[in-house]
Amino acid sequence: MKKIILGTAGHIDHGKTTLVKALTGIDTDRLKEEKLRGITIELGFAHLRLPNGEIIGIVDVPGHERFVKNMVAGASGIDLVALVVAADEGVMPQTREHLAICDLLGVKSGLVVLTKADLVEDDWLELIKEDVSDFVRGTFLEGAPMVAVSAVTGQGLEELKKTLAELVAKVRERSEGGPFxxxxxxxxxxxxxxxxxxxxxxxxxxxxxxxxxxxxxxxxxxxxxxxxxxxxxxxxxxxxxxxxxxxxxxxxxxxxxxxxxQPESLRPSYLLDLHLRYLAENERPLKTGSRVRFHVGTDEVMGRIVLFGCEEVTPGGEALAQIRLEDPVAVWRGDHYVIRSYSPVITIGGGVILNPLPPKRKRTQPRHYEELSLLKEGRPHELVLYHLRQAALKGLSLKEISIRTALFGKELEEVLRDLKKEKKIVLIEAEGREILIEGQHWQELKDLICQRLEAFHQKNPLMRGLSKEELRSRLPSELDSRAFARLLSELVREKKVVQDQEVLRLASHQIILAEDQERLKQKIEAVFRRAGLKVPDRDEALSRFRDQPELAIKLFDYLVQEGRLVRLKEGLYFHSEVLKEVEKKTVAFLKRHGEMSIAQFRELTGTSRKYMIPLLEYLDQKKVTLRVGDKRVLRRKDL
Missing domain, CATH: 2.40.30.10 (Translation factors)
Known part of the structure; x- marks a missing residue:
């Protein structure tokens, strides 16, 4: 069975509530004040079983001008409208306003019900029909069925039910896809x-x-x-x-x-991008900055309209706009809204939400008007790319894309599949969720990494490269760690970057020492090789080359990067060949004796406690030895 909501619309006292009661047997006036005053103040609800067995919900809205905001709340969820016009009065002010509201809210189907038909002559009824036909010309109700009824005598009620059944069969029901x-x-x-x-x-x-x-x-x-x-x-x-x-x-x-x-399907926002239709019935233009009453869903919030591409919109015109609200709302792209003037309180326009989570836009920046135009006219592929560009390096999760574009399920999957195929988006796993980044941003990130490495190489030509952590710190902070790893992986695969353990360099980077640099490097290395296990600290060693202090520091760092000198702790460096000899002696000793005390290690190496403890910790860290109590044993049998 179809799931359709019928809403009433029309002027006060034209018999909407009485008609609903005659059709359903349900009195939708539930408040004591409504009973006493004989008018609908709040929304009323009923349901009707049609001749074909279908059940439709009915929302009965108030017709009094003071309660039009309640009418808007009720009309926001209807699929089909019954425009109620009393045969003895014809079209009245709220008839016009209610029809305009239904049109602005995107209602596409309905019928006209002429109530109180028992109070007028046939000739008068025909005149009213012609008058109403003229009134609805050019609206979504042009050519719609028109049924004359009397809730008192029952005239036309069965015909009305039959007509409703025919309309319901044609109405496209709401999709059950997407979040609740x-x-x-x-x-x-x-x-x-x-x-x-x-x-x-x-x-x-x-x-x-x-x-x-x-x-x-x-x-x-x-x-x-x-x-x-x-x-x-x-x-x-x-x-x-x-x-x-x-x-x-x-x-x-x-x-x-x-x-x-549904959790995580909406986000609150004080800003909304809009396409605005300004009703032709308005007497004066709407100027940018005007304070209005903004109605969306069942909510009413005050806000100011900021127009783009114009200073004002004339009656009957359209505009691209942003509304700045005094309280947040939670909506999707494509939701319809209505605006009413601050004073006097009348409906002046409405339209469709283009972006539920926009930045605060400036009228002085032409790109904002261009972006609003894209949001209005763009295809789903273009909308996804636009929002990913706005997100820049942070990217967006699938849920966040859905909130901004109102694309869900298979529709979104098809769009993303096409964009990935065209390499316009990149999908990465980040912090337990999938993140999408726009392809152009992704390429800009790869270019930026290469630029940072190039700048480092130019400034430090004698250094092998940058550590991963140091490079990461030189990139935008919003870049996710997994995205960073994926970027490096792609650059390595593309042979633009070389990764040597934790050090990164451009593939094109080579260290070529000049003759004087090579001589100085060999002198520095010789100091540590000759020192054996009684090495000077770093500063003491470099003090021997005071005639070229800056170059000496760079060449010392070069030797460390190349692995010729090995840091055991702050300021303490050994030559790699000396450490290999220590390791060789230690392994041989442990193979013979099974274990080794600190005293035995000191005797084996002939070194003092100052160097002995760092050396033992180095062997532990290299997984050559394992500390058991106050002794060492071999960690690996293959040594």
Missing amino acids: RLPIDRVFSVKGFGTVVTGTTISGRIRVGDQVEIMPRRLSARVRNIQVYGEDQKEALAGQRTALNLQGLEKDALRRGDVVC
Whole structure:
């Protein structure tokens, strides 16, 4: 069965609530004040079984101008609208405003219901039909069915049900794909159950026991129970009027306008990029910086409209804009919104959200207008690439891309597959999740690594290269460690970079010493070779070459990088051949005796305690020896 929501729309006292009661037997005026005043103030809900067995939800909205914000909240989740016009009055101010709101909210299908048909003559009814036909011309209701009814006599009610069934068969129902979202339109508590919220499920599905988030408040709860059209269900689907019993939250923690959603499927934001339609009925232009009432889902937030590409938008015009809100909202790209003027409070426009998480844009920068144009006209591939460019080196997870583009499941998979095939994006594993980086940024990172190495080589021509950690510190801090490892792997595979243990260099880098440099290097090396195990500390050794101090330091570092000199601790270096001889003697001794004390090692090497302990720790670190108590044994049998 299809899951469709029908919404009423129309002027106050044109019989919307009475019509719903006549169709369903449900009185949607639930408040005492509504009963006393005879007008709908709050949203009302009912459901109707059609002649073909389909069940549709009904949202009955208030018609009074003071409660239009409630009307917008109800209309945000409807698939089909019944524009109600009283036959004895015809088109009135809220008739016009309600139709405009439905159009701005993206409603594409509906019908006109002429109520109170029993109060007028046939000739008058025909005149009203012509008048209403003229009124809806050029709107989504042009050519829509028009049914005259009387809730009092029952005239036309069966025809109306039949017409609704025909319309429902043609309406495209909401996709159950994508994460669950339910904008809250009512919050209350039930004794013995706790907090209950109601709304229209506008995407995805929810099951009993599921964890949910409430945005933009970032609250968490668990679904204890679900009702659809007043009956307990194990799950609710997109397009159904839904009541959720939430465990873990008090009633006062929630309000109309909040969104119940699948965890990590929405992000709160004070900024939204928009495409704006400004109604032709407006009397004056809308200027940039105007304060407006912003309606999205079931929420109403104050904000200021900032226009791009123009200073003002004239009645009937369109514009690209950003709204700066006074309170955050949580939405997706493609969600519809309505704006109403601050004072007097009337509907002046609306449109579609282009970017739910934009940067704060500046009207003085032409690129921002260009970006908004791309967001409005761009294909899914272009949108994904745009958001990845904005994320730069941080990249975006699949969930973050979905939040920004409203692409989910197979649709997103197809887009990403094409982009990876064209090498326009790179997918990496980072901190337990997949991260996507735009291909151009990826190449810029590889170029940057090569530039950093080139700069290092030019400044330090006698050094073999940079350590991985040192190179990492010279790159942007937002670069993830796994992304860094992947970059190095690709550069090595492309033979642009050579990795020697923890040292990196450009493949083109070679150290060629001049004759005087080679002579000085040999002199420094000779000092440590001749010293054997009684080496001077670094500074003492280099002090012998005071005529070329800077070059001596560089050549000393070169010898360390080449492995000719080995650092055992701060300031203490031995020649590699001397250490090899110590290792050879130690292994031979342990093979003969099985173990060796510190005294035996001192006797074996003929060195003092100053050098003996660092030497033993060096052999331990090299995994030649293993310390057992105060003695050493061979760690490996193959030595």
